[in-house]
Amino acid sequence: MASEEQREEVFRQLLHQGVLTHEDKPFWDLLTWARLQKMLTVLRHRTKHIVVGMEAVDDGHNQAAILRSADAFGVQEVAVVTGRGGFAPSERVTQGAHKWLTIRHYPDIQEAMESLKARGYVIWASRLDPQAVPLDRVDLSRPAAFFFGNEHAGLSPDALALADRTFVIPMVGFAQSLNVSVAAAITLYQSTHRARELLGDAYFLSPQEQGALFRRWLRIATPSVRRMASLEGRNT
DSSP: OOOHHHHHHHHHHHHHHTSOOGGGHHHHHHSOHHHHHHHHHHHHTOEEEEEEEEESOOOHHHHHHHHHHHHHTTEEEEEEEOOTTOOOOOHHHHTTGGGGSEEEEESSHHHHHHHHHHTTOEEEEEOOOTTOEEGGGOOOSSOEEEEEOBTTTBSOHHHHHHOSEEEEOOOOSSOOOOOHHHHHHHHHHHHHHHHHHHHGGGGBOOHHHHHHHHHHHHHHHOHHHHHHHHHHHHTO
16 A cells, blocks of 8 residues: 555656646545555556447447456447447456447447548458468558447448458357457457567657547546536636
8 A cells, every 4th residue: 555655746746748638636535545556557457559449339238248358358448339229338258348449439330430441540441351461461650440230130231331441350160240349358468469570669648649538537446526527617
């Protein structure tokens, strides 16, 4: 357990690095040292170099499993285009992991993919296709967004037309397909591992990006202070 002096020293270091501001102090003070250490460790492993996207993934358990995999492998951003089944990930499956992610909802696949392209991402569509690139050969020198489609129909024709490339997870069994959440987990594990080795420190969030994210996390982790701040804002 850290002493009060150690906690203050770490807070001052984060202030100096631009990760925190003085306004974050009430939130910082309410959390245990163990909780703060865990949050900082997770933060340092987060990336925006890889994004995972879902188009019309309808099953709540699959939605939740993909979110949980994103969190587990340090992928901060998830793009969601809702299908007929809506978007209601099972919290029993996510185990709260969804709270820490940046989940961006788009009205259609065109807006989702074009928005990511405008930010410099190469769009990779999951597809069993003779021209598809094996996952372990996907070029990760540029930011990559991996999209997965509906459990039965896969990605829509619009998604495949808009994607830059298609990729496939090579398989040697009788079955030539995987559950969408399993495919997403394998993709995120392998792509984050390779990109981290390829890019080094450039793979991770910048200090400014870490700061913005950590400040949001502090407020998520301390709802009582968040409610107080909201009430104070209404009374001013």
